[in-house]
Amino acid sequence: MFNFQVTSVCKTTNARTGVFHTSHGPVETPRFMPVGTLGTIKGLTSSQIKKTGASMILSNTFHLHLQPGEKIIKEAGGIHKFMNWDKPILTDSGGYQVFSLSKLNKISDEGVGFKNPRDGSYIFLSPEKVIEIQMDIGADVAMAFDHCPPHTSTENDIEDSLRRTHLWLEKCVDSHSRKDQALFGIVQGGKYHNLRAISANFVNSFDLPGIAVGGVSVGEQINEIHNVINFLPKFLPLNKPRYLMGIGSLNEISLAISQGFDLFDCVLPTRLGRHGTALFNDQRWNIRNARFKNDFAPIDKTCSCETCKNHSRAYIHHLIRNDEILGLTLISLHNIAHMIRFTNAISKAIKDNCFTIDFAPWKRSSIAHHTW
Amino acid sequence: MFNFQVTSVCKTTNARTGVFHTSHGPVETPRFMPVGTLGTIKGLTSSQIKKTGASMILSNTFHLHLQPGEKIIKEAGGIHKFMNWDKPILTDSGGYQVFSLSKLNKISDEGVGFKNPRDGSYIFLSPEKVIEIQMDIGADVAMAFDHCPPHTSTENDIEDSLRRTHLWLEKCVDSHSRKDQALFGIVQGGKYHNLRAISANFVNSFDLPGIAVGGVSVGEQINEIHNVINFLPKFLPLNKPRYLMGIGSLNEISLAISQGFDLFDCVLPTRLGRHGTALFNDQRWNIRNARFKNDFAPIDKTCSCETCKNHSRAYIHHLIRNDEILGLTLISLHNIAHMIRFTNAISKAIKDNCFTIDFAPWKRSSIAHHTW
Secondary structure (H helix, E strand, O other), X not given: OOOEEEEEEOOOOOOEEEEEEEOOEEEEEOEEEEEOOOOOOOOOOHHHHHHOOOOOEEEEHHHHHHOOOHHXXXXXXXXXXXXXXXXXXXXXXXXXXXXXXXXXXXXXXXXEEEEOOOOOOEEEEOHHHHHXXXXXXXXXXXEXXXXXXXXXXXXXXXXXXXXHHHHHHHHHHHHOOOOOOEEEEEEOOOOOHXXXXXXXXXXXOOOOOEEEEOOOOOOOOHHHHXXXXXXXXXXXXXXXXXXXXXXXXXXXXXXXXXXXXXXXXXXXXXXXXXXXXXXXXXXXXXXXXXXXXXXXXXXXXOOOOHHHHHOOHHHHHHHHHOOOHHHHHHHHHHHHHHXXXXXXXXXXXXXXXXXXXXXXXXXXXXXXXXXX | OOOEEEEEEOOXXXXXXXXXXXXXXXXXXXXXXXXXXXXXXXXXXXXXXXXXXXXXXXXXXXXXXXXXXXXXXXXXXXXXXXXXXXXXXXXXXXXXXXXXXXXXXXXXXXXXXXXOOOOOOEEEEXXXXXHHHXXXXXXXXXXXXXXXXXOOOOHHHHHHHXXXXXXHHHHHXXXXXXXXXXXXXXXXXXXXXXXXXXXXXXXXXXXXXXXXXXXXXXXXXXXXXXXXXXXXXXXXXXXOOEEEOOOOOHHHHHHHHHOOXXXXXXXXXXXXXXXOEEEEOOEEEEOOOHHHOOOOOOOOOOOOOHHHHHOOHHHHHHHHHOOOHHHHHHHHHHHHHHHHHHHHHHHHHHHOOOOOOOOOOXXXXXXXXXXX
């Protein structure tokens, strides 16, 4: 259980393929994980999600704690039964949400007190409480509670929050007791290499079944994201799945995989879908645009998702223009399938020795064209 | 093509089962037809609709003419390809919508001029134009353009509109030329038996492949609806499918089938779905209600729809409470499946000689309990 096997390594980069074993089956890596914030990937049924090729999906502890509350989910028999997803699930710890979405009242080494954005009530989340909530939710992977400061914080502030993140990790490890659930630690440290290295070494020392890198893609410049992706992996264990949190752009996923990251998540495919924007290769197309009005081709004729097999751009354009919710369902479905197709193509390319950092298999000139 | 075979008759009522043959396969009757106003049954994909047991579905000529326009649909290869539904489709003529939804400017024997509710532009619909639009849309069944006056109109006004409806029917028949599309006439006449009888005889005289009864359930008292259902069938041909337009309540469907009606449509299952209301037997349940918060049973444990097989009331309650669109998709899916299950149960009961006017097969005491 929670064993990670590296199944192949790239000859030219640090990329690898692997299998992470969970209570709900294996997760083949590298892998994009779609996000179902409230126990639902917006607009999609479980069987539609399954058809995108999704394996592990994400849900948000912070949101589920507020609504419907972890006790309901526990009573339902856990998150898998509650949302009808029998493959692996990962819950984030809520750290990012607590610090980005809510009005903070008080941060201390004990935890964070804040106002419930839904009803103004006072909520206190400690690392122990966050683990208790995640054990009740019952995902396959729980995340440690971390202090995720703004990317504009001073080095002193980042250092202070990092000390707290590490203290909380100890508390999380101590209070976590579900044998059928893996706990991943989170490396923080902002853009500061010395802090990132300290954090990676500290988190490593717990020998948890997986390791995540947080505090990336939180508003900082793209070159700072690249710096973390390029610098950190040498401090991360090779025999554990490495999860780069919140990254959903193909360029950065490709770069991160080339440096040895394995798992990715992002709300982007469904958020874009809700706004009528479809992914095509590395582009974003606004299907609302008049040029799609009588374009009877599928979004992507090389894509084998349910949307592209069954529906035209013209039909989806019509739906989106008329605020028909089927439109956002169909685009979200395609967008998720597109992201998973991308990481699957990378897997195949690693095995076939044709993976490159600037992976763009849709190009006829790409040596990995056959993987698309 | 467009042949209707009666396959069994009820021994105690005028109910019958039958098969109506179309270019896109057979429609077994009696049958509920879900409504996809804009070429989409709100929130459901074709494969989800198929799983409800739906056969013929409806779409609205008035709405499709405004958006995306029949030319786009024709260019797509017709409505079946446009919306990816390979089973039969019926388009209404827009008569009801023109008179109920739009600001009327002018009604004459030539047609109706009105303001486009979307952009204020002037639109003129003649019977010939409505047939041209429906031939472009390309459904299996087209409906004649009818003048559908308010139920509060005087007998004189109804008589006048009926004369026009009949004139328009002649024009519709003359201008309809698609061999792969059936044209149904519509009987009007409001609550006036003499007018209804005249209308039925007039529409019959064209010997079209099917006959519809319109102007029912347009705001009048329930006993007036019952009067039409009880009085009219003796004037309708036995060897044609008889379509009672816009009726979606189980009581009235059951009564109408007992009088020999075969086809029904209503927006209710999806409209209720969008408001979080689920059908259960002959009841309507508001799933938003707090009593469902930790109710882990399916909406209806005797229902075999995808929603009831896979999801609990508590989960759907959670989705609806949080405005998650999957909630309305799941309830709409169940509600359509419920309506189709109901007319399927009646079919079985007719064949098994246990159909009754007050059909309620969910009751253990019902002699038709085995059909549920």
